[in-house]
Amino acid sequence: TSKPKIVVLGAGYAGLTTAKRLTKQLSAEQAEIVLVNKHNYHYETTWLHEVAAGTINPNQARVMISDVVSPNRVRLVYDAVVKINKEDKRVVLENSEIEYDYLVVALGFESNDFGIKGMAEHAFAIEDIDSSRLISEHIEYQFAKYNNEENVSEESLNILVGGAGFTGIEFVGELAQKVPELCKKYDIDRSKVRIINVEAAPSILPMFDKELVEYAKKSLEDRGVELKIGAAISEATAEGFVVGEEKELIKAGTIVWTGGVKASSVLGNSGFELVKGKVNVNSDLRPEGEEDMFVIGDCSWVWNKEADRPYPSTAQLAMQEADVVAANLKALITNQPVQDFKFSDKGTVASLGHSDGIGNVMSGYKLSGKSAAAMKKVVDNRSLFLLGGPKLVLKKGKFRPF
Ligand code: FAD
Secondary structure, three states: OOOOEEEEEOOOHHHHHHHHHHHHHOOOOOOEEEEEEOOOEEEOHHHHHHHHHOOOOHHHHEEEHHHHOOOOOEEEEEOOEEEEEOOOOEEEEOOOEEEOOEEEEOOOEEEOOOOOEOHHHHOEEOOOHHHHHHHHHHHHHHHHHHOOOOOOOHHHHOEEEEOOOHHHHHHHHHHHHHHHHHHHHOOOOHHHOOEEEEEOOOOOOOOOOHHHHHHHHHHHHHOOEEEEEOOOEEEEOOOEEEEOOOOEEEEOOEEEEOOOEEEOHHHHHOOOOOEOOEEEEOOOOOOOOOOOEEEOHHHEEEEEOOOOEEOOOOHHHHHHHHHHHHHHHHHHHOOOOOOOOOOOOOEEEEEOOOOOEEEEEOOOEEEEOHHHHHHHHHHHHHHHHHHHHHHHHHHHOOOOOO
């Protein structure tokens, strides 16, 4: 009999880690491993707010996949997944098709605008390297134009960000750092630029406690970020957001939506049942009724039984899931029982620019300011280390002092 073929879709934190772990868990004789990804590079999704603000070079946030997994052990296919055909156990790619015995779906997230009118047409979203780089290029172009064109609107320098969750707040934190640099570069007075964050919920960063949230708010406001909290966006237009009950139009030359994510649209298009935009999986990380398929990372919800709600989707969760998926694939192939996923929370650190931040680490230990910013660099470098060892940390790591 021929050896089983494992196909992993997506080389983000979840998929790339799975492929790496599989090469350790299984010998070349036990299984064929195929990794499919849109590009020949992996990117650090958790750094995309920096790419979008232009505070790091996009190349720092991407890693050649062949540098991390050996092409001798893993067949690398650079193509976009269009559809998963469960019945025939085939995946349709843009340029070919691929059969599988076991499938790992790790295609990550897409922006979710919850149907807010005009958002898809008028707002940028931080989704991948290309969409993030487009935002920083667009912002810089607004500055470059300002002193050179007649009829430039006063609001063209404004940057409007919808959503004050992790991505939205980390992004305005970077903007607070970047805008003064752009002002200097293009001879523009800082007072001409507004950075405005709009959030419908009563608070920013719901995952942090009140004390850290207050710290973050003060840090951002001290650096000129306007936080409009408890204000829902009812519409996005070419000019800006329509906000709050008074339907105030806030104008800006750059409009970015960070208010929500859902699973890759490949899942919906392939007939998977979606709950709040993602696929529910059992504690062995397989969807109910699927014997040979795992769905992980931002594509799925895993239930946290203690809290009676799903774990929030994070890179940390995605990488831990990948470990269990690799072990469970080995178990399936060697006729052993599969194991249940258990999350081990290593804490959360949010950056507020390169020299400030807040964090919860080691069961309840709180950090803010420079120590949180330093911890964030440790977390970012650790993610590189887990993917590519010390070599990758030296190549792409964050060592810059404040
Ligand atoms: P991704 O990392 O998004 O990877 C998906 C992969 O699939 C990509 O390589 C993509 O190119 C590929 N792909 C997508 N569609 C296709 C297709 N059709 N065909 C082929 N390939 C495809 N989490 C934390 O734990 N800590 C943080 O500090 C943190 N900060 C964040 C900051 C920002 C700005 C953002 C956006 C997210 C942050 N997160 C953080 C969340 C974290 O990044 C995600 O939970 C994590 O990336 C999920 O990993 P994943 O492997 O599921 O998806």
